[in-house]
Amino acid sequence: MKRLVPLVLCFIFGIVMIITQFSPHPYSKRVYEEVVSGALIISPFALVLATITLIQTHATRIRRRADHWPYSYIVFAGLITMVIIGVPLGPKDPVFEWLYNNVQVPMDATMFSLLAFFIASAAYRAFRARTTEATLLLVTALIVMLGNVPVGDLIWNTIMSWTPWADQASAAREWVLDNPNLSARRGIILGVSLGVISQSVRIILGIERSYLGGGD
Amino acid sequence: MEVFGIWVAAFLTLCIYSFLYRDNPLYRFAEHLFVGISVGYGIVLSIHEGFIPLAWNPIWASLTGESLAGLWKLIPIAFGLLFFARLSPRHTWLIRYPIAILIGFGAGIAIPNMLRANIFEQTRGTVAPFGAIYAGTLTPWEIFGAILMVVGVVCTLTYFYFSVEHRGPVKWLSKIGICFLMIGFGSAFGNTVMGRVTLLIQRVDFLLIDWLGSIGALF
Amino acid sequence: MLTKLVSMDRRIVFILVALAVIVPMLLHVSLPVSTSEPTQKLYDFVEALPAGSTIMLAFDYGPSSFPELSPMAKALLKQCFDKDIGVIAITLVVDGTTLASTLLEEVAEEKDAVNGEDFVFLGFRPGATQVILGMGTEIKSVFETDYYGKKLDEIPMMKNITNYDQIDILVDLASSNTTEAWIIYANVQYNLKIAAGVTGVMVSQMFPYLQTGQLKGLMSGILGAAEYEDLVGVPGKGKQYINVNSFVHLLIVLLVVIGNIAYFIQREREE
Numbered sequence: 001m002k003r004l005v006p007l008v009l010c011f012i013f014g015i016v017m018i019i020t021q022f023s024p025h026p027y028s029k030r031v032y033e034e035v036v037s038g039a040l041i042i043s044p045f046a047l048v049l050a051t052i053t054l055i056q057t058h059a060t061r062i063r064r065r066a067d068h069w070p071y072s073y074i075v076f077a078g079l080i081t082m083v084i085i086g087v088p089l090g091p092k093d094p095v096f097e098w099l100y101n102n103v104q105v106p107m108d109a110t111m112f113s114l115l116a117f118f119i120a121s122a123a124y125r126a127f128r129a130r131t132t133e134a135t136l137l138l139v140t141a142l143i144v145m146l147g148n149v150p151v152g153d154l155i156w157n158t159i160m161s162w163t164p165w166a167d168q169a170s171a172a173r174e175w176v177l178d179n180p181n182l183s184a185r186r187g188i189i190l191g192v193s194l195g196v197i198s199q200s201v202r203i204i205l206g207i208e209r210s211y212l213g214g215g216d
Numbered sequence: 217m218e219v220f221g222i223w224v225a226a227f228l229t230l231c232i233y234s235f236l237y238r239d240n241p242l243y244r245f246a247e248h249l250f251v252g253i254s255v256g257y258g259i260v261l262s263i264h265e266g267f268i269p270l271a272w273n274p275i276w277a278s279l280t281g282e283s284l285a286g287l288w289k290l291i292p293i294a295f296g297l298l299f300f301a302r303l304s305p306r307h308t309w310l311i312r313y314p315i316a317i318l319i320g321f322g323a324g325i326a327i328p329n330m331l332r333a334n335i336f337e338q339t340r341g342t343v344a345p346f347g348a349i350y351a352g353t354l355t356p357w358e359i360f361g362a363i364l365m366v367v368g369v370v371c372t373l374t375y376f377y378f379s380v381e382h383r384g385p386v387k388w389l390s391k392i393g394i395c396f397l398m399i400g401f402g403s404a405f406g407n408t409v410m411g412r413v414t415l416l417i418q419r420v421d422f423l424l425i426d427w428l429g430s431i432g433a434l435f
Numbered sequence: 436m437l438t439k440l441v442s443m444d445r446r447i448v449f450i451l452v453a454l455a456v457i458v459p460m461l462l463h464v465s466l467p468v469s470t471s472e473p474t475q476k477l478y479d480f481v482e483a484l485p486a487g488s489t490i491m492l493a494f495d496y497g498p499s500s501f502p503e504l505s506p507m508a509k510a511l512l513k514q515c516f517d518k519d520i521g522v523i524a525i526t527l528v529v530d531g532t533t534l535a536s537t538l539l540e541e542v543a544e545e546k547d548a549v550n551g552e553d554f555v556f557l558g559f560r561p562g563a564t565q566v567i568l569g570m571g572t573e574i575k576s577v578f579e580t581d582y583y584g585k586k587l588d589e590i591p592m593m594k595n596i597t598n599y600d601q602i603d604i605l606v607d608l609a610s611s612n613t614t615e616a617w618i619i620y621a622n623v624q625y626n627l628k629i630a631a632g633v634t635g636v637m638v639s640q641m642f643p644y645l646q647t648g649q650l651k652g653l654m655s656g657i658l659g660a661a662e663y664e665d666l667v668g669v670p671g672k673g674k675q676y677i678n679v680n681s682f683v684h685l686l687i688v689l690l691v692v693i694g695n696i697a698y699f700i701q702r703e704r705e706e
Contacts, residue, residue, distance in 0.1 A: 017324025127423020144406025183368020411635025
């Protein structure tokens with residue numbers, strides 16, 4: 001009941017999705033549509049899992065007086081404020097939109113913009129041409145960075161003015177992205193996809209069961 | 217209200233930037249508020265844009281006799297409700313049912329589509345230029361690019377192939393594969409710099425133009 | 436001196452980065468931008484569509500990447516509204532919903548576009564794969580109403596649109612792997628043509644799909660946004676930000692070069 005039923009469900013839904021995609025029969029199409037629609041209905045409930053985990057984590061922090069535990073109250077304050085306003089009034093409510101636009105958006109954007117400072121600092125302190133591989137990485141990064149911005153064209157043209165490759169900063173960037181980068185990325189795509197496909201087969205056949213978690 | 221919003225956003229922006237000096241209570245306040253607000257927003261949207269239109273409305277329509285098709289949807293809804301079993305330690309195992317359905321669905325749908333999109337199409341893309349070489353429509357530089365692409369793909373795949381020991385020719389192919397990967401990562405780094413710097417520019421634009429501009433407007 | 440240079444406090448680097456943003460922003464520097472082939476391809480594709488065509492625009496990004504992707508969305512929307520191309524907008528990313536609706540309303544107001552006639556915003560549904568597959572069968576099976584609660588049957592623009600068969604191209608503005616999901620499910624399963632505008636972080640991984648034609652065009656980060664603004668003739672934040680970007684990039688290149696010179700001199704001395 002605890003392990004067999006989920007394994008059977010997983011097998012049935014996996015096989016049904018594979019077969020119905022290849023069969024043009026109207027019944028098969030109907031089954032395909034119903035399964036897609038059913039999976040669509042289950043999706044929003046998955047949020048329950050994430051929310052409960054977050055609430056439990058912060059409740060435990062408060063209970064155990066863990067490091068910086070008072071801040072967990074701020075998590076709850078933010079969450080409850082959004083839910084109290086948003087659930088009854090809807091996401092188009094002006095107050096809800098105001099909170100999103102003036103609290104969530106600036107904090108989210110700023111949080112990620114911090115990385116610009118750390119990238120610059122890391123590039124200065126750790127980006128060294130120590131080996132052939134590191135040199136390739138560094139040179140490529142510099143070519144792409146210069147090709148990405150208009151000032152790169154100016155610099156490239158000044159340095160390369162005596163060569164046939166003047167006016168080619170953006171072209172050099174595009175060539176790198178379109179040739180050696182493309183090969184590496186394609187290798188990764190092929191490798192990852194083969195991995196996903198084989199893992200999917202193992203999941204459907206019940207060989208891979210880690211998604212069931214521990215316990216009996 | 218608009219100016220007040222700008223000031224709130226500016227205060228929170230500066231709270232987060234204070235981390236550049238060192239970790240401090242203002243940063244921690246903003247960080248935790250951000251988590252709470254984001255999850256709250258996600259809950260509201262999932263209810264109004266997910267649960268209500270996909271689950272509640274069809275059931276309501278069938279209860280009011282508008283459309284009996286909604287009753288059929290009680291089955292996936294029942295499976296979805298099993299996610300709440302996470303609240304009871306004794307019944308947590310029940311969440312395996314909806315998870316198994318979603319995982320089985322995802323695996324089943326991925327196999328044929330990923331094969332076509334990422335294996336067949338990408339392999340076709342790798343060998344397709346050789347048709348053009350045969351037809352004589354490529355320049356010498358483009359021919360060089362086509363050969364380089366095949367070499368790069370084969371060597372990168374060799375690097376990820378662990379079923380044979382990397383010795384002799386395999387070792388060399390894998391070493392060339394590493395070089396291609398380094399070029400790939402270098403270009404990813406270059407593009408990431410552009411992305412992250414743009415986020416910073418937008419925040420500075422906001423602080424300089426919108427926030428400082430609002431101070432000017434006050435006087 | 437050399438040791439001091441190598442072990443410079445990171446906060447000095449932070450100040451230099453901040454100055455490299457603030458100074459050019461105040462000076463309003465403007466440099467010409469050349470158009471890359473992937474951006475040109477997308478522009479040409481949309482430009483070649485006759486009036487009355489329909490594109491689907493997926494706002495698959497949240498606040499953490501809107502500075503890169505919103506300028507693309509604005510330029511593309513302006514091109515569509517000018518050419519009388521209908522736009523069906525959706526999002527697969529939960530925290531992009533309000534962002535998308537605000538942006539659409541803003542551009543629509545500027546271009547006098549009418550909701551329901553020139554564009555429709557369907558909103559968000561959880562479960563990206565299921566949403567993509569579901570709309571392939573029937574858009575109404577996933578979105579019975581638009582974001583504002585109006586039934587799709589009552590929206591004039593949606594009268595002749597059932598599924599992807601009536602959509603000329605989908606442009607995915609993405610900050611995560613949604614573009615791959617659109618390619619794997621909508622393109623393979625339903626032959627929907629796909630193009631994308633992606634964040635800088637994702638640009639490199641899109642090139643294999645461009646070469647195979649699985650992507651009809653690509654806007655690469657803020658550079659792609661600036662290029663598209665130039666092509667459409669509506670300079671905006673994309674153009675402004677790529678110019679400021681120039682100086683920060685220059686600073687980072689200089690920092691890398693100085694760091695390496697110092698490193699090699701130090702290593703020479705130690706040997």
